[in-house]
Amino acid sequence: MLRKATVLAVAAVVLSGVPALAQNKDECLLASRNCSDQVDTIQQKMARLNGEIAKGTKVYTAQDLKVLQGKLREVNAQLDDLLKPGH
Template identity: 65%
Template sequence: MRKTIAMLTTVLLVGTAATVPAQPTQSQKNECLLASKNCTDQVDDIYKRMQRLDNEIKKGTKVYSPQELKKLQQKLTETQELLRDLEKPGK
């Protein structure tokens, strides 16, 4: 009985230790903005989206790779262009 309890406890401790992410900065990434992942129930207006993109870009290379930062910057530029197009009179 004691061996079974000790073995189950060991299995549980090893199993929970394995679920810790290898990179702590990975949890700081906004996967919804970066790759349209994990976006359940996230609906932003255009201003909030621009603000969120800008905040993620400000995190810099501590959180994102240079390629990811470039992608976020491109999405911010596209969003700003969309806003300009929407604000043009006569549309």
């Protein structure tokens, strides 16, 4: 009986940590939602994306990281377009 209670207690502790990790995700960046309270310059967005990518697999899945890296490439391309002569 004590063993079952211990196993259940350990499982509860392990599973309670999963939502905490999800809370560290930046859903606005990940889901491409236009969050009205977050208006960033291109440089700020690049810094946020780099910061989120740096969190790695402790916070994001491999697929999430690919999405963030793709968004970083898009922002870099936007910056490149803006820096072209004639703009």
